[in-house]
Amino acid sequence: MRGPSPARRILTGFGIAVVLIYALFPFYWMLSTAVDPHADARGAGLLPSGFTLDHFHRVLVEADFLQYVKVSLLVALGTVVASGAIALLAAVAVARFRFRFRSVVLIMVLVVQMVPLEALVIPLFLQAKSLNMLNSLLGLVIVYLAFSLPFAIWNLRGFVAAVPKELEEAAYVDGASWWRMFRSVLLPLVAPGLVATSVFSFITAWNEFIFALTFMTDSSKYPVGVGLRTFFTTNTAEWGAVMAASTIIALPVVVFFVLVQRNLASGLTAGAVKG
Amino acid sequence: MSTAPSTAAPSVRRPSRAARLRRALPPWLLLAPALITLGVLLLWPMIRVADLSLQKFRLRHLLRGEREYIVLENYQKILTDDHLWLTVLPNTIGFAAVCVAATMLVGTVVALFLNTLSTPWRIICTTAIMVAWAVPALTGTYIFVWLFDPHSGFVAGVLEWLGLLEADTVNWWNNRWAFYGIAALNVVYHGFPFIAVTILAGLMTVPKELYEAARVDGAGAWRRFASVTVPTMRPIFAVCLILSTIWDFKVFTQIYLMPGGDGSNRSVMNLGVWSYTEAAGQGHYGMGAAIAVLLTALLLVISVVYLRTLLKEDDL
Numbered sequence: 355m356r357g358p359s360p361a362r363r364i365l366t367g368f369g370i371a372v373v374l375i376y377a378l379f380p381f382y383w384m385l386s387t388a389v390d391p392h393a394d395a396r397g398a399g400l401l402p403s404g405f406t407l408d409h410f411h412r413v414l415v416e417a418d419f420l421q422y423v424k425v426s427l428l429v430a431l432g433t434v435v436a437s438g439a440i441a442l443l444a445a446v447a448v449a450r451f452r453f454r455f456r457s458v459v460l461i462m463v464l465v466v467q468m469v470p471l472e473a474l475v476i477p478l479f480l481q482a483k484s485l486n487m488l489n490s491l492l493g494l495v496i497v498y499l500a501f502s503l504p505f506a507i508w509n510l511r512g513f514v515a516a517v518p519k520e521l522e523e524a525a526y527v528d529g530a531s532w533w534r535m536f537r538s539v540l541l542p543l544v545a546p547g548l549v550a551t552s553v554f555s556f557i558t559a560w561n562e563f564i565f566a567l568t569f570m571t572d573s574s575k576y577p578v579g580v581g582l583r584t585f586f587t588t589n590t591a592e593w594g595a596v597m598a599a600s601t602i603i604a605l606p607v608v609v610f611f612v613l614v615q616r617n618l619a620s621g622l623t624a625g626a627v628k629g
Numbered sequence: 630m631s632t633a634p635s636t637a638a639p640s641v642r643r644p645s646r647a648a649r650l651r652r653a654l655p656p657w658l659l660l661a662p663a664l665i666t667l668g669v670l671l672l673w674p675m676i677r678v679a680d681l682s683l684q685k686f687r688l689r690h691l692l693r694g695e696r697e698y699i700v701l702e703n704y705q706k707i708l709t710d711d712h713l714w715l716t717v718l719p720n721t722i723g724f725a726a727v728c729v730a731a732t733m734l735v736g737t738v739v740a741l742f743l744n745t746l747s748t749p750w751r752i753i754c755t756t757a758i759m760v761a762w763a764v765p766a767l768t769g770t771y772i773f774v775w776l777f778d779p780h781s782g783f784v785a786g787v788l789e790w791l792g793l794l795e796a797d798t799v800n801w802w803n804n805r806w807a808f809y810g811i812a813a814l815n816v817v818y819h820g821f822p823f824i825a826v827t828i829l830a831g832l833m834t835v836p837k838e839l840y841e842a843a844r845v846d847g848a849g850a851w852r853r854f855a856s857v858t859v860p861t862m863r864p865i866f867a868v869c870l871i872l873s874t875i876w877d878f879k880v881f882t883q884i885y886l887m888p889g890g891d892g893s894n895r896s897v898m899n900l901g902v903w904s905y906t907e908a909a910g911q912g913h914y915g916m917g918a919a920i921a922v923l924l925t926a927l928l929l930v931i932s933v934v935y936l937r938t939l940l941k942e943d944d945l
Contacts, residue, residue: 370746376761377758398787399786451656453657466671469675471881476917480681481674499666499670591775597775604765611763612759
């Protein structure tokens with residue numbers, strides 16, 4: 355091994371510090387403001403002036419933020435289930451079958467992700483209005499389904515393709531039908547991929563803002579992102595409450611994301627080669 | 630299909646029409662739910678928005694089910710509006726250009742740095758970067774608004790402590806440059822992790838022998854980066870560039886949630902916000918649709934130019 359010179363080590367340590375501070379400081383600032391008893395007068399104090407859960411109390415109890423959390427959870431879970439099922443079928447089709455227009459379908463799935471959501475908000479809003487789907491959780495789930503589907507298909511395709519074909523053939527030799535093979539061989543092996551994809555669909559639905567803002571006008575049906583805006587008045591904000599609510603929104607996403615990132619990598623490499 | 634007789638596969642006998650159908654059907658059956666969903670929710674609305682952009686469409690048209698085609702009047706109005714040329718377009722394009730350049734730069738530098746670290750430190754730093762990536766755009770924007778709060782935010786506090794500024798004496802949000810500067814910090818913060826992680830993954834696949842060969846040939850660190858890293862990584866750089874351009878052109882949430890960004894301050898509008906406020910705020914759905922079509926067309930042109938110049942056939 356090469357022995358790094360002291361100057362190089364200091365430089366590396368400095369670099370690590372810069373990366374860590376840059377990546378984590380805004381997140382730290384959110385957490386520390388959320389528990390600061392004098393949040394609104396924080397200024398440049400690196401440490402909070404104390405520790406309090408008052409802001410969380412204000413958000414969860416007085417402002418009934420849990421209601422928004424419930425709406426968002428329902429919408430996100432609906433999106434996860436629907437997009438997981440539909441994307442898995444489509445992924446099997448593109449990963450396991452060779453058919454005409456296969457590459458056209460794949461390219462289309464990539465291209466639709468470029469469509470700006472702002473362009474879709476107007477027609478989908480008008481459509482939902484005429485179908486009386488505004489303020490409906492189902493309406494929001496359907497819209498999010500479309501946004502999470504392309505990535506889910508693309509992602510799952512890799513997991514399905516990684517399952518050795520021999521395993522499928524072995525199932526057929528044992529007399530299994532296609533459906534039986536799908537249930538007992540493919541599904542369990544693709545499960546890690548399905549988990550990772552589901553988390554991404556969940557995050558897509560949980561984080562979305564424009565459609566939530568446009569579709570949900572009834573304050574009892576606000577998802578978290580729109581509900582967060584209730585802590586702002588025209589010129590002032592209750593920063594302690596805003597950051598506490600932001601923590602409630604961001605924390606599950608961050609935890610999920612960091613967990614799944616590992617899962618994603620292990621799922622891709624672990625495969626089922628031992629068969 | 631080709632008319633020349635195929636040499637590779639000896640054709641046993643022509644399968645019957647029904648048999649061929651039975652073989653071709655399963656993938657399409659599996660694809661059907663996905664294709665129908667995407668068609669109804671993405672493709673059809675795109676057609677609808679193009680159609681709407683040719684109409685005068687307000688709330689009353691919706692309620693009465695009327696159609697009033699005015700063909701290109703919406704476009705004419707937009708394209709002759711100074712607001713587009715002096716404010717909205719520079720905000721959109723200039724902002725995207727700065728953000729893409731900064732995101733790529735920060736992402737690449739971080740990836741190159743992480744690639745030199747030992748495994749435990751690399752995992753620690755990558756996890757920290759994941760946190761930055763995972764913070765939702767929505768809450769991330771509020772964090773940056775709070776950091777830059779002129780009254781008691783972190784930045785105002787630091788500047789006051791340094792004696793450069795008295796808190797509460799400035800309002801950054803009213804200044805177009807300051808507004809977009811802060812928005813750029815937010816967007817770069819949110820965007821660099823993807824670039825860094827993707828490029829890092831690519832860097833780790835570049836064969837070490839290439840670097841050793843270059844070192845033997847006397848190439849310095851910079852020369853090795855320019856002559857080994859960049860050419861082998863070109864497809865990955867290209868994809869990162871395309872994706873971050875697309876993302877940065879259509880930023881909406883990060884602008885809309887900043888003070889004045891929701892259309893109340895017209896000097897900081899971008900195409901996305903303009904389209905949205907025309908439609909949802911003023912009920913000019915036709916006008917909003919026309920702006921949305923312009924945004925989509927702009928994105929399309931840029932994507933095609935990128936794809937043609939950056940990606941070669943065999944990269945995909």
